[in-house]
Amino acid sequence: MARVTIDDITIEVPDGTTILNAARMIGGDVVPPAMCYYSSLKTSGGYCRTCIVKVEQGSEKDPRPMPKPVASCRTTVMDGMVVRNITSPEVLEARAGVVEFLLANHPLDCPVCDQAGECHLQDLGYQHGKAETRYEFPRREFEKIDIGDKIQLHMTRCILCYRCVKVADQLTPSRVHGVLNRGDVGEISTYIQHAIDNEMSGNIIDVCPVGALTDKTFRFKSRVWFTKPVDAHRDCPTCSGKVRLWYKGDEVLRVTGRKDEFGEVIKNEDGSTAWVCNSCRFDHKKTSDWVIEGPSKVQRDSVIGANHYLHEVKFETQLAQKFLEAGQRAELGEGFLNPNNV
Amino acid sequence: MGKKLLLEKVNIPGIETYEVYRREGGYKSVEKALKEMTPEAMVEEVKKSGLRGRGGAGFPTGMKWSFLAKPEGVPRHLVCNADESEPGTFKDRYLMEKLPHLLIEGMIVSSIALGANTSYIYIRGEYAYVYKIMEKAIREAYAAGWLGKNIQGLGYDLDVHMQIGAGAYICGEETALLESLEGKRGNPRIKPPFPAVAGLWGRPTVVNNVETIMAVVPIINLGGDAYAAIGVGKSTGTKLISASGHLNKPGVYEIELGLPVEEFIYSDEYCGGIRNGRKLKAVVAGGSSVPILPAHLITHTTNGEKRLMSYESLADGGFESGTMLGSGGFIAMDEDTSIVKNLYTFTRFYHHESCGQCSPCREGTGWMEKILNKILQGKGTLEDVDLLWDLQKNIEGKTICPLGDAAAWPVASAIRHFRADFEEYVRNPGQIRDVKHYYRLHNLAEA
Numbered sequence: 001m002a003r004v005t006i007d008d009i010t011i012e013v014p015d016g017t018t019i020l021n022a023a024r025m026i027g028g029d030v031v032p033p034a035m036c037y038y039s040s041l042k043t044s045g046g047y048c049r050t051c052i053v054k055v056e057q058g059s060e061k062d063p064r065p066m067p068k069p070v071a072s073c074r075t076t077v078m079d080g081m082v083v084r085n086i087t088s089p090e091v092l093e094a095r096a097g098v099v100e101f102l103l104a105n106h107p108l109d110c111p112v113c114d115q116a117g118e119c120h121l122q123d124l125g126y127q128h129g130k131a132e133t134r135y136e137f138p139r140r141e142f143e144k145i146d147i148g149d150k151i152q153l154h155m156t157r158c159i160l161c162y163r164c165v166k167v168a169d170q171l172t173p174s175r176v177h178g179v180l181n182r183g184d185v186g187e188i189s190t191y192i193q194h195a196i197d198n199e200m201s202g203n204i205i206d207v208c209p210v211g212a213l214t215d216k217t218f219r220f221k222s223r224v225w226f227t228k229p230v231d232a233h234r235d236c237p238t239c240s241g242k243v244r245l246w247y248k249g250d251e252v253l254r255v256t257g258r259k260d261e262f263g264e265v266i267k268n269e270d271g272s273t274a275w276v277c278n279s280c281r282f283d284h285k286k287t288s289d290w291v292i293e294g295p296s297k298v299q300r301d302s303v304i305g306a307n308h309y310l311h312e313v314k315f316e317t318q319l320a321q322k323f324l325e326a327g328q329r330a331e332l333g334e335g336f337l338n339p340n341n342v
Numbered sequence: 343m344g345k346k347l348l349l350e351k352v353n354i355p356g357i358e359t360y361e362v363y364r365r366e367g368g369y370k371s372v373e374k375a376l377k378e379m380t381p382e383a384m385v386e387e388v389k390k391s392g393l394r395g396r397g398g399a400g401f402p403t404g405m406k407w408s409f410l411a412k413p414e415g416v417p418r419h420l421v422c423n424a425d426e427s428e429p430g431t432f433k434d435r436y437l438m439e440k441l442p443h444l445l446i447e448g449m450i451v452s453s454i455a456l457g458a459n460t461s462y463i464y465i466r467g468e469y470a471y472v473y474k475i476m477e478k479a480i481r482e483a484y485a486a487g488w489l490g491k492n493i494q495g496l497g498y499d500l501d502v503h504m505q506i507g508a509g510a511y512i513c514g515e516e517t518a519l520l521e522s523l524e525g526k527r528g529n530p531r532i533k534p535p536f537p538a539v540a541g542l543w544g545r546p547t548v549v550n551n552v553e554t555i556m557a558v559v560p561i562i563n564l565g566g567d568a569y570a571a572i573g574v575g576k577s578t579g580t581k582l583i584s585a586s587g588h589l590n591k592p593g594v595y596e597i598e599l600g601l602p603v604e605e606f607i608y609s610d611e612y613c614g615g616i617r618n619g620r621k622l623k624a625v626v627a628g629g630s631s632v633p634i635l636p637a638h639l640i641t642h643t644t645n646g647e648k649r650l651m652s653y654e655s656l657a658d659g660g661f662e663s664g665t666m667l668g669s670g671g672f673i674a675m676d677e678d679t680s681i682v683k684n685l686y687t688f689t690r691f692y693h694h695e696s697c698g699q700c701s702p703c704r705e706g707t708g709w710m711e712k713i714l715n716k717i718l719q720g721k722g723t724l725e726d727v728d729l730l731w732d733l734q735k736n737i738e739g740k741t742i743c744p745l746g747d748a749a750a751w752p753v754a755s756a757i758r759h760f761r762a763d764f765e766e767y768v769r770n771p772g773q774i775r776d777v778k779h780y781y782r783l784h785n786l787a788e789a
Contacts, residue, residue, distance in 0.1 A: 044530040047700050049740050068739040074532050098738030101705035134729055136713045160698060178525065179698070182510070184708045186698035 002079040006030050007087045011134075019072035019083055020051055022263065029231050030085055031262070033095075033124050035102070035209050036161035037073035038258055038264055040273035044166050045073035048159065049098045054091050057082035062339060069094055085126055092128070099129035105140040105184065106210070107156050114152075115211030117224040117304060120263055121159065142187055147177070147196050150216050150282050151205060155187045158212035160248060164188060164204035171200040188212070203282040206257045217282055218246075218254035225304050227253055232290035239277035244296055245287075252285045261299055344611075347560040347580045348553070349596040358475065360482035363443040369488055371562040375451045376496040379562070384455035385574055388558060390566030392578035397423055397514075397551030398629060398669040399744075400653045403558075409538040409548040410456055419547045420453045420461040421523065422555050424509050427466055427512040428629035430671030430690060433582035434552040436594040438465075438472045440555070442479035446502065448555035450488060451562050453500050456548055460501050460511065464519050467509040470780055476504060511695035514745045516549040518697065526731055529699050530743035546671055551669075574600030577652035581667070587674035590614035590625050599652045603627075607674060618764045620676040623759070628668020630688045631748030633755030634681070635665050681760040682767050685752060686714040692749035703746040706737040710753060717764065720771030727764045731757050 001012050004022050007030045013022045021039070023031045032053055037045030045051075053075045055066040060080025069091060071081070080115040085091055103125055110116040142155035160179065165188070168175035177190040190196060196204070205213050234241045246254045257265035257276045266274050284290070298304050356362040362368075375384060388494045406530030410418060422445065426434040438445055445463070465473050473782065480502055485490045491499050505523055507513050513522045517531035520542050541547025557579060561569045570578045577599035583606070586592045591614040606612045607622065616622050622637040643649055643658045650656075656667045675684065693707040710733050716722050730753055738750035757764065 046742060049700050049702055071742075097732075098702055098740065100702045101709075101736065104705045104709055126502060135709065136708075159701065160704065162699075165382060182512075183693065183696040183698040184704050184706070185467070234667075321355065 002077050002081070004077040004079075004081045004083065006083045007039055007085050013077060015076075017077055019055075019075050019077055019081075020045075022077050023072065023083075023085065027261075029336075031129060032072050032085055033120075034073055034262070035120055035124060035159060036163060038163050038166070039262075040265060040267070040275075041163060041166040041170060041207070044111055044161075044163055046071050047100065048161055050093055050095060050102070050128070052091065052098070054084045054088045055081060056084055059230045068311060080246060095128050099125055100135075102132065102159050103129065103133060104135040106159070107139055107141075109157070113154075113157065113211040114214045114219060114224075115208075118211035118302070119211060142183060142283075143190055146203075147190050147194075150202065150278065152219060153188065153217045154212050154214070155189070157210050158188055159210055160186055161209055163207040163209070164213055166334070167204050168196070168201070171203060172198045174198075177274065199277050199279070200275060202278045203257065203265070203275050205281075206259070206276070209216070209263070215254050215256075215281075217285075221253050223247050227304075229296035229304060231258060231293040231296050233279065233293065234284065234290050236277060236280050239280060240272075240274045241280060242266070242268070242274040243276050243280055243290075245290060245292075250287070252287060255281045255285065258296070277278055343597070344549070344598045344601065345580065346596045347569075347572075348437065348441070348444065348556050348582065349594075350547070357582075358389055358440060358442055358479070360443060360486055361481070363441075364486070368443055369447050370449060371559045372450045372488065372493065373496075375454050375562055376493070376498055381455050381457055383493075384451065384562060384661075385634060387561055387566035388455070391561045391569035392573075392576060393554065393557055393561060393569065393652060394568075394577070395500075396553035396557065396581065396669070398428065398631070400667060401457065403550065403554055404523060404540060405546060406594065407456060409536070410548055411539045412457070413546070416545055417460065418456055418458045419542045419545055420449065420456050420458040420477075420555075421516075421519065421542060421547055422449060422463040422552060423516065423519055423549050423550045424463050424465040424469070424552045425519060426469075426552070426669075427511045427514050428631065428669045428671055430584060430586055430626060430673045431629045431669040432584045432586075433594050435469055435472055435672060436584075437552055437556060437582070438469070438476055442476050443483065444556050445476070445552060445740045446479055446483045447486070448557070448559050449502055450500060452548075452550065452555050452558050454498060455558075457673075458548075459499050459505070462523060462542070463502065463504045464513070464523055465504060465506055466514075467507040470506070472504050473504065479484070480504065486703070499732060510696045510697075511691075512743070512745060515745065519549060520547065524573060524780050529697050532742055550637060572598055572697055574650060574652050577667075577761070581651070581670055583651065583670040583672050585613050585672045585674070587672075588617045588620065588676040589674050597651055599650075600655075601651045602641075603649045603651055603656075606672075607641075610626065616674065616676050618676075620678065622678055623677045624675045624681060626671070626673040626752075627665045629671035630673070631744075631751060632666040632668040632752050633661055633664075634685075634759065635663075635755070636759045637642070639663050661751070662758075665755070681756050681763045682714065685756045686711070686718055688752045689714055689749065692745065696745060696749070702737045702740045702747070702748065706733050706746070707749045709733055710749070720762075720767065722768045722771075724765065724768055727757060727761070727768070 002015055004016050009026050011026050032051035034051045037050035052069040053072045054069055057063045059078030117252050145153055147153045165178055176194040179186050179190045179284050190219045205215050227248050230245045243255050245252045260266050268274050351366050353359055362427040385407050393403045394400045449461050487494050489502055510528050512518045513528040515530050519527045522528040572579050580596050581599050583595050595612050606617045615665045624634050624636050625640040626634045653667050656665050658664045689711045693711040694706045696703045698704040713726050713730055734750040734753040737746045
């Protein structure tokens, strides 16, 4: 076990845990945002750099700080490590810089994008970015590529998180798509326009943090905030059958995996991930196909609310608790509890 | 004349052939290594020599070697990084072209010291003709029994394979090189694990620059102490400098570390001063990635001492007033050089070569290029210069591999030391758009 302190909150985690996962165990606002890391996908993470944090003390044995900000999703904790996330202005500024880079070439076509309303980049820009862009050049565009009749690829919106590449590597028997070219003209593509056609390929829609990969069967049918998410399951020979149905009136508009508070597909009791097979996702769109469990719980800051919010502990509450215990509140002053001031 | 260790015999006719190289005392170090030394003693000699990586980072080689994990039953590898692609650097090409057998000899002794039985040379794709020279030399070495099973009957097996790159700068970064060598896309890996623990095919691997591996030969021949006696302080031995730009005698020079920079530029033994009697404006001392310095800072440090060609002296003053020795790509620019234009060229290069894995480098390098292009077109504003400064700050230190830093440092240093040049471009757009501007500005005849 290793004791790690993130933004003055100490937690004991198993050895080998990453800083990001330790922060997720604490929960609340100290969790760094992650656009490319996905806990169910091996070797994911490290690319987007939004989860960067400052390591103030490397470990108990070697208390030196780390010279550069580190990607919390790929850095494992050491016993006695001290990490600063939202209590470090330096980190917040660096993260705002990363957000600016991610948005520099993003088309911002949210009004016509099916992902809008459940887009991680929207949330990220809102929570960690700045209101205006300083980018004044034409944004990058790509030729449209047809990757099959179920999945729509909008390369222009892609932030190259590599999640869909890892899904194809780890969930499907053979990967037919990948990253072509280099640098800012790199693109997700199928080699010589092979269609992505296998049982688990639909999961690339669920892992995509932006609107680069969307469900063709749901395309332009409704804004997500006009649909009601309902958890349901069925006996499926290929996958766990645990899904989320998105209703508009009596009609199921689409089927997705169930996502947790970090936007990731949930885990089954045995620790495996509740990926959804294409048969469940695309071919079972009748209520009679499913056993309904009830309305899905969603995050309070989500636009898909419908009054079924998850209970969430806010950073202020955690810190207040901690400092009240320590009797330090008076010293720190009133403004301290507002994370924007620290 | 300074002491020469690598280029000592470079002018002997036919030195690139096995016969001449052997006649001139080649492969002696292999005999010494196998007959008289243990691998541990060899690593110890390299440690004593104070040799530092010649590829750019300057990490002590002996220490790198001693970090190599040695689990039972797992093969280890030595990989020679011959993917020399730092703009302004061309020493490895010269070395491999003239002294291919020295590299092979270095590969053999280094492999023995590390206990590697299969070693690789990853050579830059653009060096196709050097590849042929090296290939011939490797064939000769096999034929003469220096490579293969049971080298010279001394009981050591070593195979050396050569792989040609496909023309990506990023593959000079050691983990991207290993990915490429494994046949994958040349994207840098996230460290840790370091190659010394899990490198090529997950096995413990040491990646060294061509010049570093060659320098092991004189270290084994002369002993670590004798090598350490050359140079100054922690910068021991000799270093090859690729001098280019507005110099009277550009070329590859082997210098003893600790040579004053002023002497290197102006002495007739080395670069022989600035071309056409002009004045020196700026120097990029270690390849395009390191900070550019104006003439007064490259010859003297801020506290008035002479700046020396050594790792420490060039770095004196940090990035505020110093730079780095880097790979030894020494680019001199005379008073008529446009720093903005030069920076645009560098930035365009980094934009083109960014692998696109992490977002700051992927998006930032392209953005910086576009802003610089705008300034060059005479459409820039002073806010653009500030924006450039912000962008480089947001890229530096935020990326997986050092390419982000390499793209950010030249921008930072150019703005830090030559802000006036940028302002001139912004303030006199009409003149700037005219390519002859600099000639008129300095009352010079058009070249």
